[in-house]
Amino acid sequence: MRAVRAVSQDYDEPLSGLRLEDVPEPIPPAGWTMVRVAAAALNPHDVWTLRGVGHPAERIPITLGCDAAGWDEAGNPVVIYPTLGDPDAGFGDITFDPARGLLSETVDGTLAEKVAVPRGHLAPKPEFLSFEEAAALPVTFGTAYRMLFTRGRLVPGQRVLVQGAAGGVSSAAILLARAAGAEVYATSRTEAGRAFAASLGAIALETGARLPELVDLVIETVGEATWAHSLRVLRRGGAVVIAGATSGAMPSADLARVFFNQLSVVGSTGCTFDEFTRMLRFVTTHGIRPPVAEVIGIDEAPRGFSRLIEGGVMGKIVVRIAS
Known part of the structure; x- marks a missing residue:
């Protein structure tokens, strides 16, 4: 074969x-x-x-x-x-x-x-x-599903920022979060990436741009290049869920912001088979392609x-x- x-x-x-x-x-x-x-x-x-x-x-x-x-x-x-x-x-x-x-x-x-x-x-x-x-x-949507719903505990009506919108996990997160009733912002350093994010239903912004309002959850796969921005845009008590660091894995921790605003930094890897099957049902229910x-x-x-x-x-x- x-x-x-x-x-x-x-x-x-x-x-x-x-x-x-x-x-x-x-x-x-x-x-x-x-x-x-x-x-x-x-x-x-x-x-x-x-x-x-x-x-x-x-x-x-x-x-x-x-x-x-x-x-x-x-x-x-x-x-x-x-x-x-x-x-x-x-x-x-x-x-x-x-x-x-x-x-x-x-x-x-x-x-x-x-x-x-x-x-x-x-x-x-x-x-x-x-x-x-x-x-x-399997890989991108399974990873994004766990990030959003298991580790991030996303509920309808919350605000989400997705960093690096053109990536596979990021684009999956935009589609899943939008279908779940969240308001989704997404960043990209390129005009083409922002246009792609907008086509998926996100409010697209340049990387590092000021958001109109603080968010409940950040989906982070970029790492060092966006980390400071990810912490800065979170509301008090918000969470950043990280499943990758394509631009580098050793950014400044900004611990003062983390403890003062009581932020949660949550790691996430892949998904379980149960999450995988729930993702497939979610995709089917909402007609996500x-x-x-x-x-x-x-x-x-x-x-x-x-x-x-x-x-x-x-x-x-x-x-x-x-x-």
Whole structure:
């Protein structure tokens, strides 16, 4: 079967280690099952694997891809929950398992004609979504859902700021928060990013801009470049939920503002399977379609990754693998 593989790692030239290869079909171990992949989305995570960041060299070669939708062994349309781990090791929450990981970290990922996954990691595909749209959901929408509703405890009528609006998690957070009845502000350093945020229903502002009013919750994935702004725009008792730091992870803590205004700084990683299925129901109930920037064939995967590395992609790049 055809697969998109990382065969070597190079920080400066990540695409030098990308290959399209014919590999044997996976043999699912006990408790696992096979999924025939219809579509799989590209993620920055795949690029970090190719760069050798957070992915040990001894796990190379490996098939890339965390997100996918396809058909289970009975032919049912499904979406794959992407996190592997032991919920019991995390006290019932797989995201707290110190050994957790995504598909493509310890086992072959989804950018292939078939992928083996645990039986309990399949959820029915929302009927109103195409396979390409459904493949854009797992990592970004699952992460955003947990940030907003589990860790951020968002309720209708609250005000939310989403930093770095053009990112995958950020754009998902805008759509989910808007559907939940929140007023959403979003920042981007580019005019194109602000236009994209506005198209999703946010009030779009330049990065660091003064907001018309303080917010209850900030969704933060940018880190150092936006951290001071994130704390400054929170109302007293508000919270910032952080799930990434693409611009740097060591900003000034501004502890005086944190304790004086009684702010909460909350970390968040991925989502549980229960949150994943609730996210899918929420998306279905509200008719949310994830933004897809481009659908490409598997032979075009190198070009898709090149676009991802260049930046400026609004929405997900999705690889159509079967139909």
